[in-house]
Amino acid sequence: MFKKTNAIIKKNLFVLLHSRFSALTLIIGPLALILLLNFGLGGAELKNVGVALYIQADEESGVKLIEMLKARSYNVIKIDTMEECRNSVLSSSSEVCLALIKRSVPSSDKNKINENTYDLETYLDYSKQNVVWRIADSIERMGEELSKEMRERKINFLKNNLEIYQIKVKEIIGRTDIILQNIQRVNENLPIIEQEIQKRELQIKNIEEDLDEAIRLSNEMENKIISSNQSEPLKIAVSKISETTKKAKYSLGLIKITKSENKTDQIYTSLNEIRKNLERAENEVSVFRAELEKIDKGLEQIRNANVEEALNPVKISHYPVSEESIGKGKERFEFIDYLFPSFIVIFIMFTSLIFSTLLVVRERNSNAYLRNIASKTNGLIFVGGIFLTIFILVIVQTIFIIFLGQYFLNLNILPELGKSITIIILTATCFIILGMSIGYLFKSQETSLATSLFIAIALLVFSSIISPLESLPPLAKKIASYSPLVVSEGAMNKILIFNSETKNIIPQIWLLIILSCIASTIMFIAYKIKKYTETTK
Amino acid sequence: MLLEIEGLYKKYGSKEVIKNLNFIINSPGIIGIVGESGCGKSILIKIIIGSLLPTSGKINIYSKLGFSMQNNAIYQSLTVRENLDYFATIYEVRNKGAVIDNILQELSLKQYENITINNLSGGTQKRVDIACALINDPETIVLDEPFTGLDSKLTKELTSLLINLHNKGKTIIITSHILETIDGLCTKFFLMENGALLEIKKGDLRNKVI
Numbered sequence: 001m002f003k004k005t006n007a008i009i010k011k012n013l014f015v016l017l018h019s020r021f022s023a024l025t026l027i028i029g030p031l032a033l034i035l036l037l038n039f040g041l042g043g044a045e046l047k048n049v050g051v052a053l054y055i056q057a058d059e060e061s062g063v064k065l066i067e068m069l070k071a072r073s074y075n076v077i078k079i080d081t082m083e084e085c086r087n088s089v090l091s092s093s094s095e096v097c098l099a100l101i102k103r104s105v106p107s108s109d110k111n112k113i114n115e116n117t118y119d120l121e122t123y124l125d126y127s128k129q130n131v132v133w134r135i136a137d138s139i140e141r142m143g144e145e146l147s148k149e150m151r152e153r154k155i156n157f158l159k160n161n162l163e164i165y166q167i168k169v170k171e172i173i174g175r176t177d178i179i180l181q182n183i184q185r186v187n188e189n190l191p192i193i194e195q196e197i198q199k200r201e202l203q204i205k206n207i208e209e210d211l212d213e214a215i216r217l218s219n220e221m222e223n224k225i226i227s228s229n230q231s232e233p234l235k236i237a238v239s240k241i242s243e244t245t246k247k248a249k250y251s252l253g254l255i256k257i258t259k260s261e262n263k264t265d266q267i268y269t270s271l272n273e274i275r276k277n278l279e280r281a282e283n284e285v286s287v288f289r290a291e292l293e294k295i296d297k298g299l300e301q302i303r304n305a306n307v308e309e310a311l312n313p314v315k316i317s318h319y320p321v322s323e324e325s326i327g328k329g330k331e332r333f334e335f336i337d338y339l340f341p342s343f344i345v346i347f348i349m350f351t352s353l354i355f356s357t358l359l360v361v362r363e364r365n366s367n368a369y370l371r372n373i374a375s376k377t378n379g380l381i382f383v384g385g386i387f388l389t390i391f392i393l394v395i396v397q398t399i400f401i402i403f404l405g406q407y408f409l410n411l412n413i414l415p416e417l418g419k420s421i422t423i424i425i426l427t428a429t430c431f432i433i434l435g436m437s438i439g440y441l442f443k444s445q446e447t448s449l450a451t452s453l454f455i456a457i458a459l460l461v462f463s464s465i466i467s468p469l470e471s472l473p474p475l476a477k478k479i480a481s482y483s484p485l486v487v488s489e490g491a492m493n494k495i496l497i498f499n500s501e502t503k504n505i506i507p508q509i510w511l512l513i514i515l516s517c518i519a520s521t522i523m524f525i526a527y528k529i530k531k532y533t534e535t536t537k
Numbered sequence: 538m539l540l541e542i543e544g545l546y547k548k549y550g551s552k553e554v555i556k557n558l559n560f561i562i563n564s565p566g567i568i569g570i571v572g573e574s575g576c577g578k579s580i581l582i583k584i585i586i587g588s589l590l591p592t593s594g595k596i597n598i599y600s601k602l603g604f605s606m607q608n609n610a611i612y613q614s615l616t617v618r619e620n621l622d623y624f625a626t627i628y629e630v631r632n633k634g635a636v637i638d639n640i641l642q643e644l645s646l647k648q649y650e651n652i653t654i655n656n657l658s659g660g661t662q663k664r665v666d667i668a669c670a671l672i673n674d675p676e677t678i679v680l681d682e683p684f685t686g687l688d689s690k691l692t693k694e695l696t697s698l699l700i701n702l703h704n705k706g707k708t709i710i711i712t713s714h715i716l717e718t719i720d721g722l723c724t725k726f727f728l729m730e731n732g733a734l735l736e737i738k739k740g741d742l743r744n745k746v747i
Contacts, residue, residue, distance in 0.1 A: 371610040373588045375627045535590045
């Protein structure tokens with residue numbers, strides 16, 4: 001049994017490798033694909049992604065964002081309005097519309113911490129499934145970086161403010177100490193003044209008492225002298241003593257008053273000093289109060305700050321750029337809605353390429369082909385016949401798929417059939433002619449099919465379907481942008497997802513016509529070569 | 538004159554398959570071209586029907602030509618009628634419905650008209666191929682190895698069909714490497730040897746080892 005299986009395998013391999021073209025295709029095909037993969041996707045990362053940037057924020061943040069985008073190899077185009085920004089994605093001028101909008105904070109909530117919060121909105125073409133999430137992820141990371149920087153700035157601001165408050169509090173404490181020292185000094189001075197006053201009052205009191213005693217004694221003496229009829233001179237002398245003593249008391253009284261006044265002045269002076277000190281202390285306290293009020297306000301701001309906004313100053317949101325174009329009984333587009341245009345184009349590519357290659361090879365290898373050649377019918381009529389056969393088949397199948405998608409997948413694409421049929425026809429034309437060219441160039445069925453598949457895979461690799469075009473090197477990206485698959489997919493996305501007007505897909509229509517003409521030329525040359533080799537060998 | 542070939546050469550690289558071949562058919566008949574396998578008979582037929590270009594030489598065909606190849610030149614996945622209908626269109630046959638009905642009748646294919654070719658026997662397939670060759674009512678019919686793969690019963694049926702066609706005024710050119718099958722059928726014999734055609738008499742044919 002093993003021997004038989006082995007023999008069958010060997011036979012099949014010989015059959016396949018018998019033709020040099022088949023053998024070459026089997027070896028060169030995978031080799032070329034790997035080389036193409038390496039050329040196209042080796043070290044692939046998003047490069048030169050077109051970003052339409054709309055900034056409604058402060059200059060500094062805008063500049064920072066632009067720097068970050070450029071650092072990530074984005075091609076930034078600054079746009080003036082949000083509408084233009086979104087339209088640039090719809091018209092494929094850019095891959096993403098990025099809007100940096102400074103969040104308006106209600107005046108009641110305004111504080112330094114919640115200032116400078118932003119909304120970073122991305123508007124993406126969700127039909128480019130494989131690039132959308134990579135761009136979104138990249139922007140998320142960039143937004144997070146921007147957010148982190150702003151968060152750090154805010155934390156630094158908080159730290160600085162707290163430091164200022166701390167310094168101020170320390171300063172107040174320092175100055176409070178001086179006030180306390182002053183008050184203490186006042187407290188210390190007051191008993192001394194009091195003591196001094198008491199001491200002086202006591203001295204005056206003593207003198208006064210002495211003088212009173214002297215007056216009493218002189219009065220007594222005067223009275224005794226007068227009553228004892230003493231000599232006039234003595235009377236006069238005693239009277240003078242009594243008068244002098246009274247004068248002394250009067251003088252003492254005056255001295256006492258003066259002293260008292262002086263003391264009062266001294267007390268006033270001291271009291272004034274104390275008042276001044278107290279006034280100074282009051283002023284200081286007022287200043288402290290103002291400072292403390294400021295600190296209180298600052299702390300209140302910190303306490304009232306929106307922690308969520310403070311921690312995430314840049315809020316990132318992603319929106320499909322096509323959101324407005326839904327409005328066809330669906331609330332929002334689903335994955336299948338974004339996938340379907342690409343699916344249709346891939347379907348057309350594979351069916352057109354495989355069917356046309358197969359039909360041409362089968363026709364050429366058919367015994368009945370000889371009867372066609374022998375007829376007087378122009379060879380190009382057979383070529384046209386094959387083309388139209390596949391064309392009808394592919395168009396009918398595609399329309400059938402669209403109907404099935406409409407009714408079973410609820411895709412709502414029939415209203416756009418009128419616009420998309422032009423693209424479907426041109427795409428089918430282009431791939432059918434390409435497939436026919438392969439059919440005419442290669443003789444064996446295996447070689448032709450392998451080549452068709454190789455071309456289909458290469459076109460897939462160099463399209464946005466497997467890997468984003470933005471991840472290709474610039475030259476590969478430029479070449480790939482002229483691939484019929486890329487052109488058709490772009491046009492179908494515009495029609496089925498963005499409801500674009502026909503005028504918006506005119507460049508794609510022209511490109512497909514040109515590509516079909518190029519494919520027709522290749523097919524004509526291949527047909528002529530084939531006809532020559534068949535009639536001479 | 539129905540057919541004239543003058544100084545025909547066909548080379549593949551340095552190998553001359555056909556060398557200075559001259560051949561004329563002036564009047565209707567059944568012409569047999571015999572020769573060893575690989576002597577160039579099929580190449581000559583392909584050149585006559587126009588599917589292969591000669592390296593040099595001149596071919597003048599003065600009559601409508603029909604042909605049947607060793608591997609029947611018909612679409613295997615079509616029915617008998619579909620094949621006839623298709624070739625009638627390609628060969629610009631007028632009133633093709635009636636023509637097809639007539640051919641089906643004549644070649645006893647009516648009962649098979651809606652059967653696909655790959656479901657028919659080898660003999661019936663050959664008859665369908667000849668039916669296709671007759672679709673444009675040719676004066677000359679070229680048959681390349683028509684008896685290959687047929688059993689004696691089918692060979693007899695085909696022989697009588699060819700005689701019948703000849704009786705209707707058709708010129709038939711048959712190539713074969715089996716002498717017995719065309720021995721009693723042909724009116725003229727040619728031997729293909731070293732790339733050239735030599736007319737030989739019926740009696741001399743038996744002396745040739747094929």
